[in-house]
């Protein structure tokens with residue numbers, strides 16, 4: 470897996486505020502959107518374009534525009550939904566698919582409760598959105614869903630990734646001949662004994678959607 474840690478000072482600044490336990494839900498949502506827009510800039514570095522000629526008021530100009538087929542953006546519910554608008558800000562014409570996945574907090578196994586993806590993903594550039602890559606079970610299962618539909622160009626955009634999760638995804642990818650890129654704002658230290666990222670930011674879904682004390 471190709472890994473890009475986008476450690477720009479503005480990203481680090483916003484991420485630090487996001488981690489802060491004193492950051493409330495509305496601010497957490499806003500910072501998530503802003504961070505994703507910055508990460509999307511990196512994640513779409515290889516987005517496909519085609520040449521186009523336009524007329525400026527002065528002369529013809531050769532440029533590019535996004536080419537077909539449209540990129541596909543797939544937020545992993547629930548927490549990934551908080552990243553969708555930030556991504557759409559840079560890719561407003563992208564198609565959007567959905568995966569609903571939940572990790573069992575005892576076993577740490579991911580299961581899928583909703584899935585809405587186009588049937589054929591061959592040749593599509595696919596962007597998975599999930600703020601947290603912890604044990605890697607969720608991302609690995611999401612990649613499997615896309616690959617089963619023929620995807621062969623996958624980029625995962627995460628806010629935080631743990632080394633254990635990256636290792637798991639890389640192992641699981643061993644049997645799949647599909648290039649996957651991970652773009653993340655930070656590589657954290659480790660997982661704790663209950664599978665949370667350390668230092669992390671806590672439960673991203675709860676902090677986005679207000680289920681906090």
Ligand SMILES: O=P(O)(O)OC[C@H]1O[C@H](OP(=O)(O)OP(=O)(O)O)[C@H](O)[C@@H]1O
Nearest residue numbers: 546547548571572603604605606607674
């Ligand atoms: O790498 P993993 O160990 O699989 O953990 C990461 C997953 O856990 C969180 O989702 P959660 O299951 O809490 O669901 P939610 O988004 O509905 O809160 C997070 O948003 C990831 O999807």
Ligand SMILES: O=c1cc[nH]c(=O)[nH]1
Nearest residue numbers: 603665666671672673
């Ligand atoms: O630290 C973690 C791990 C999984 N899911 C989260 O929301 N946070």
Ligand SMILES: [Mg+2]
Nearest residue numbers: 672673674675
């Ligand atoms: Mg959660």
